[in-house]
Amino acid sequence: MRVPLSLRSILDSAETLAYIEDLSDKKGLMQAIHPIAKLVAIATMIISALFITSIYYLLIICLIPVVFAIASRISLKQLLTRATFIPLLMATVSIPVLFLTTGNPIWTTSVGSINFVITAEGVTRFLVFTVRIWFCVATLSLLILSTGFDKTLKLLAILRVPPLIIQLFSLTYRYFFVSIHEAQSILIAKEARTYINKRTINFQALKDLGTILSTLFIRTYERSERVYLAMKARGFDINKNNKPLIPKLHLKDVLFTTSIIIAFTYFALL
Numbered sequence: 001m002r003v004p005l006s007l008r009s010i011l012d013s014a015e016t017l018a019y020i021e022d023l024s025d026k027k028g029l030m031q032a033i034h035p036i037a038k039l040v041a042i043a044t045m046i047i048s049a050l051f052i053t054s055i056y057y058l059l060i061i062c063l064i065p066v067v068f069a070i071a072s073r074i075s076l077k078q079l080l081t082r083a084t085f086i087p088l089l090m091a092t093v094s095i096p097v098l099f100l101t102t103g104n105p106i107w108t109t110s111v112g113s114i115n116f117v118i119t120a121e122g123v124t125r126f127l128v129f130t131v132r133i134w135f136c137v138a139t140l141s142l143l144i145l146s147t148g149f150d151k152t153l154k155l156l157a158i159l160r161v162p163p164l165i166i167q168l169f170s171l172t173y174r175y176f177f178v179s180i181h182e183a184q185s186i187l188i189a190k191e192a193r194t195y196i197n198k199r200t201i202n203f204q205a206l207k208d209l210g211t212i213l214s215t216l217f218i219r220t221y222e223r224s225e226r227v228y229l230a231m232k233a234r235g236f237d238i239n240k241n242n243k244p245l246i247p248k249l250h251l252k253d254v255l256f257t258t259s260i261i262i263a264f265t266y267f268a269l270l
Contacts, residue, residue, distance in 0.1 A: 028072030030146030035155040037253035041260040042143045046136050048264035058131045065138040083138035091130040098122040186212050
């Protein structure tokens with residue numbers, strides 16, 4: 001992963017990771033499947049992974065999101081970037097499992113009067129937990145990338161999620177990009193007044209980031225008030241038009257979901 005050279009590059013990366021509509025518009029395997037069928041298939045994959053305790057079987061099923069991403073014309077770089085942070089964080093948190101699990105020791109060291117022992121069983125538990133988390137995150141990322149945000153909101157409405165939560169997700173997602181553009185405008189104004197040839201992240205850049213965030217918060221709050229008043233003036237009502245049209249399931253959707261359920265049930269029972 002390329003290290004960002006400036007605050008602006010961090011904002012550009014955040015905007016790129018958040019924008020998913022182009023991927024959902026491509027013609028591919030997952031894009032052609034009904035959203036409800038995809039949700040059932042993904043839920044089956046995640047629940048089945050929780051019952052698989054063999055690291056070998058987990059590694060095998062980890063290939064499935066990768067294959068589906070290739071078949072859906074989704075960049076593996078985008079999928080892996082989104083599915084890496086949380087597993088790395090959870091792997092860091094679960095490091096004590098290596099030392100707390102009893103079993104056959106494979107590495108031993110001492111610090112003063114304290115002995116640290118890593119066992120084979122501890123390594124297995126650590127790997128199973130980390131790989132399982134990666135599979136779940138990668139599968140959910142594949143669902144979101146192949147469905148798109150608008151269709152995801154419609155799927156939530158079909159599942160009877162309260163309209164308030166759906167509108168909250170919708171506004172948060174859409175105005176995330178507005179906030180990014182506001183922050184970029186602030187950075188451009190700052191760079192125009194304090195030009196530095198080397199745009200590297202240092203202590204001063206991080207200090208400036210705090211000032212930018214506080215300014216961004218004030219500007220975002222003021223804009224949200226103006227947007228809300230404009231929406232109310234145009235007759236906005238959260239309870240209106242919250243019943244989406246439910247598309248019909250096709251034979252390919254049923255076959256896809258059924259095959260996923262059969263395959264992952266088999267892996268879970270092994």
